[in-house]
Each structure stands twice: as C-alpha cells, then as structure tokens.
Amino acid sequence: MNFLYRLxxxxxxxxxxxxxxxxxxxxxxxxxxxxxIIERSVEVELKKANLPENMVVFNAPDRVxxxxxxxxxxxxxxxxxxxxxxxxxxxxxxxxxxLPVKVSFSKGDIISVSPAEISVYIDTVSEKTVAVHxxxxxxxxxxxxxxxxxxxxxxxxxxGATHRLKNINKVVAPVDVTDQKDNxxxxxxxxxxxxxxxxxxxMKIIPASVTVEAxxxxxxxxVDIPVRVIMKGNLPDGINVSKVEVLPKQVRITAxxxxxxxxxxxxxxxxxxxxxxxxxxxxxxxxxxDKAIPETSTVQVSFSVGR
Numbered sequence: 001m002n003f004l005y006r007l008x009x010x011x012x013x014x015x016x017x018x019x020x021x022x023x024x025x026x027x028x029x030x031x032x033x034x035x036x037i038i039e040r041s042v043e044v045e046l047k048k049a050n051l052p053e054n055m056v057v058f059n060a061p062d063r064v065x066x067x068x069x070x071x072x073x074x075x076x077x078x079x080x081x082x083x084x085x086x087x088x089x090x091x092x093x094x095x096x097x098x099l100p101v102k103v104s105f106s107k108g109d110i111i112s113v114s115p116a117e118i119s120v121y122i123d124t125v126s127e128k129t130v131a132v133h134x135x136x137x138x139x140x141x142x143x144x145x146x147x148x149x150x151x152x153x154x155x156x157x158x159x160g161a162t163h164r165l166k167n168i169n170k171v172v173a174p175v176d177v178t179d180q181k182d183n184x185x186x187x188x189x190x191x192x193x194x195x196x197x198x199x200x201x202x203m204k205i206i207p208a209s210v211t212v213e214a215x216x217x218x219x220x221x222x223v224d225i226p227v228r229v230i231m232k233g234n235l236p237d238g239i240n241v242s243k244v245e246v247l248p249k250q251v252r253i254t255a256x257x258x259x260x261x262x263x264x265x266x267x268x269x270x271x272x273x274x275x276x277x278x279x280x281x282x283x284x285x286x287x288x289x290d291k292a293i294p295e296t297s298t299v300q301v302s303f304s305v306g307r
Contacts, residue, residue, distance in 0.1 A: 036071070036072055037069065037070065037071055037072075038069070038070070038071070038072050038075055039067060039068070039069045039075075039111060040067070040068055040069075040075045040079065041065060041066070041067045041068075042065070042066055042068070042079060042080045042083065043063045043064070043065050043066075043080070044063060044064065044066055044080050044083045044084070044085050044103075045062065045063055045085070046060065046061055046062060046063055046064050046085050046086065046087065046101065047084070047085065047086040047087075048060060048086070048087060048089055049086045049087065049088050049089060049090070050088055050089050050090035051089040051092075052089070052090075052092075053125075054124060054125050055089070055092065055094070055122055055123065055124055055125060056122075056123050056124075056125055056160070056161045056202075057089060057092075057120050057121070057122055058120060058121040058122075058123065058161070059118075059119065059120050059121055060087065060118060060120045061115075061118065064085050064101055064103075064113060064114065064115065065113070065114040066083055066085060066103055066105075066110065066112070066113050066114075067110075067111040067112045067113075068083065068105050068107075068108050068109065068110055068111060069108050069109045069111050070105075070107055070108020070109065071108070074107040074108055075107065075108055079105075079107060079108075082105060082106050082107045083103065083104070083105045084103065084104050084105075085101055085102070085103045085113070086101070086102050087099045087100070087101060087102070087118065087120070088102065089122075092122045093122065094122055094123060094124055095121070095122060096119060096120075096121055096122075097119070097120050097121070097122055098117055098118075098119055099117065099118055099120060100116065100117050101113050101115065101116055101117065101118060123161040123162055123163055123164075124161075124162045125159065125160065125161065125162070126159070126160075126161075126162040126165050127157055127158060127159035127160075127165070128157070128158060128165060128168075129155050129156070129157050129158075130155065130156065130158055130168060130169060130170050130171055131154060131155055131170050131171075132151045132153070132154055132155065132156055132170070132171050132172070132173050132190065132210055133151075133170050133171075133172050133173070134146065134149045134151065134172070134173055134175050134212060134214075135172040135173065135174045135175065135191075136175055136177055137174045137175065137176050137177070138176040138177045138178030138180075139177075139178055140177045140178070140180065140216075140219070141178075141179055141180075141181065142181060143218060143219050143256035143257055143258050144177070144180070144181060144216045144217065144218060144219060145177070145216070145217060145218075145219040146175060146177050146214055146215075146216065146217075147214075147215040147216060147217035148214075148215045149175065149212055149213065149214045149215065150212070150213040151173055151210050151211070151212050152210060152211045152212075152213075153207070153210060156171060156190060156205055156206060156207060156210070157205070157206040158171060158192055158203055158204070158205055158206075159203070159204040159205075159206065160192075160200075160202060160203035160204055161202070164200055164202075164203065165203070167194040167195065167200065168192050168193070168194060168200055168203070169194075169195060170193065171190045171191060171192050171193065171205055172190070172191050172193055172197075173188035173189075173190055173191075173210050173212055174188055174189070174191065175188060175212050175214055177214070177216070180214070180216055181216060182216060183213075183214060183215050183216060184214055184216075185211065185212065185213050185214070186211075186212050186214070187209050187210070187211055187212075188209060188210055188211075188212050189208060189209045190205045190207075190208060190209060190210060192205060218256065219256060219257060220254050220255065220256060220293075221254070221255065221256070221257055221260055222252060222253070222254040223252070223253060223260055224250045224251070224252050224253075225250060225251060225252075225253050225263060225264070225265060225266050226249060226250050226265050226266070227246050227248070227249060227250065227251055227265070227266050227267075227268065227286070227299055228246075228265045228266070228267050228268070229244055229246050229267075229268050229271060229284065229301050230267050230268050230269065230270045230271065230287070231244075231270065231271050231272075231273045232270035232271065232272055232273070232274075233272045233273050233274030233275075234273075234274055235273055235274065235276060236274065236275075236276065236277065239276055239277070239305055239306075240305070240306055241273065241276070241303050241304065241305055241306075242304045242305070242306045243302075243303075243304035244301065244302070244303055244304070245301070245302040245304075246268075246284075246299050246300070246301050246302075247299060247300045247302075248296075248299060251266055251286065251294050251295055251296060251299065252294070252295035253266065253288075253292050253293070253294055253295070254292070254293040254294075255289070255291055255292040255293065256291055259289055259290070259291050259292055263289065263292075266286055266287070266288065266294075267286075267287045268284040268285065268286055268287060268299065268301065269284065269285045269286070269287045271284050271301060273303070276303060276305055277305070278305050279302070279303060279304050279305045280302070280303050280305070281300055281301065281302040281303075282300070282301055282303075283298045283299070283300060283301075284298060284299055284300075284301045285297060285298050286298065286299065
C-alpha cells in the first residue's frame with residue numbers, strides 16, 4: 001500500500017511538472033506571437049536640465065528622434081511619455097558647447113538617438129533700463145494720424161542674453177490706430193527692437209505692457225506740384241502763341257493725404273487769350289482743390305506771341 005501511495009504521489013508531481021511546462025510554453029507562444037518584440041521611432045521633447053538661472057541656451061532643438069525596442073504592448077502609441085531626453089547644463093560655461101543627449105526608456109531599450117550630440121551656445125543673462133516709444137500700426141481713416149502720446153511707464157527693464165541686450169536701446173509699444181477718430185487709451189504689449197527697428201525675440205520685458213494715452217490729429221503733407229496753364233477763348237486772326245512760360249513752374253502745396261493722392265498737377269484758372277495782341281506777362285490764379293493750402297495762390301504766365 002505504501003508503495004502504491006508513493007507511486008501515485010510521484011505521478012502527481014510529474015503531472016504538475018508537465019502542466020508547468022505546458023503553461024510556460026503557452027506563455028512564450030503568446031508573448032512571441034501575440035505580443036512580439038518590435039522597434040518604434042518617436043519624437044520626444046528635449047529637456048534642458050540644470051540650466052543656471054544666470055544663463056540662457058541657444059540653438060538647442062525642441063525635440064529629438066528616438067528609436068526604441070520592446071514588446072508591442074509596451075512600445076505602444078503612448079510610449080513617448082515614458083521616454084525622457086535631456087541635455088545636462090549643470091557645468092556649462094559661456095560660449096559654444098557640444099553636449100550629448102541623454103535618453104532613458106523605462107519600458108524597453110534605446111536603440112538610437114538623433115541627434116546624439118548637439119551644439120549649443122551659452123550666454124549670460126543681463127538686464128538694463130530703456131525708454132518706451134510708440135509704434136503706429138494699422139490704417140488710419142479720414143486723414144488722421146497719431147499725434148502726441150503719453151506712455152505709462154515711460155521706461156522698462158529688459159532682461160535677456162547679454163549679446164542680444166547690447167543691441168537694444170529702446171522698446172516699442174504698438175498703437176493700433178485703425179478706425180480711430182478721437183483721442184483714445186489702450187494697453188500695449190511691448191516689443192524689444194534694435195537700432196534698425198527689427199524685433200529681438202526671447203527678451204523678458206518688465207513690465208510686459210504699458211498704458212498709452214493717444215491723441216489723434218489731422219494729417220497734413222507738403223509737396224511740390226507742377227503748374228499747368230489753362231487757356232480759354234480764340235486767338236485773334238493772324239496771332240499765334242509760340243511759347244508759354246509759367247513762374248514758378250512748381251508750387252508748394254500742403255494738404256491731407258487723400259487730397260494729394262490724385263493731385264498730379266495744379267491748374268490755373270482759365271486765362272483768356274482772345275485779346276492777345278503781343279507778348280505779355282500776366283498773373284493767373286491757381287485753381288486749388290478744397291483743403292489744399294498753397295505757398296502762393298497766383299503765378300506769372302508769360303505769352304510769347306507771333307504774327
């Protein structure tokens with residue numbers, strides 16, 4: 001009886017071993033066939049670790065390409081949130097630096113990183129106080145333009161990379177005058193610019209915005225415009241005009257832009273030539289459009305007459 005019991009007990013152990021082996025085989029089959037090892041390329045954010053507060057980094061890409069390997073269930077569509085890519089800026093110094101890209105993936109293996117090393121420029125951070133100037137933007141109506149403006153505060157602090165800060169001597173407050181006809185007040189976000197008026201990005205302005213109290217005024221432009229003599233009437237028999245001269249040949253006109261836009265010449269009021277008997281010089285009055293202010297309202301017209 002004891003022998004049979006031991007035999008039955010050994011058979012149970014064997015059955016259990018066989019069951020375990022079958023289970024392992026099934027698990028291996030499932031893992032290799034239903035959840036195989038795959039490779040996947042993703043783009044992940046490149047973090048800038050340990051950057052000192054008094055320094056700023058340039059030319060570092062926002063993202064890098066990482067190729068990873070792992071089981072299909074782990075290397076899924078959301079695998080990038082388990083991948084961390086960074087450059088260590090703890091001991092960097094001012095100037096050009098070559099830094100390796102460090103990548104970790106908690107769900108599998110890292111196969112490659114592109115780029116594996118990046119070239120960045122490190123600069124110190126400085127600040128200075130500069131004046132605020134208005135910058136007119138938009139299209140005005142009814143020949144108006146921005147007159148005087150009061151900006152509060154009139155000076156701000158600009159903080160950023162030292163090599164860029166050297167080119168900044170002012171900041172501008174854009175003032176939109178589109179459809180503005182009366183005096184108005186607005187809040188404007190500031191922009192740092194260089195001496196040529198080009199925007200300089202990535203600069204911190206404190207405060208970032210100002211209040212602008214603007215005054216709208218009537219816009220007037222002064223230009224020199226040629227004069228053309230207008231004649232009326234018929235010349236007497238046997239008389240012909242060989243030459244017509246006008247002095248001055250141009251007159252200075254001050255007027256709103258809408259008036260000057262199509263004003264290519266200033267005409268005289270019609271001069272009667274029906275009574276000409278010989279060469280003569282006479283005054284002719286200018287025929288001016290409304291809102292036009294001339295430097296002189298009359299010109300001298302000389303007629304050279306022949307028979």
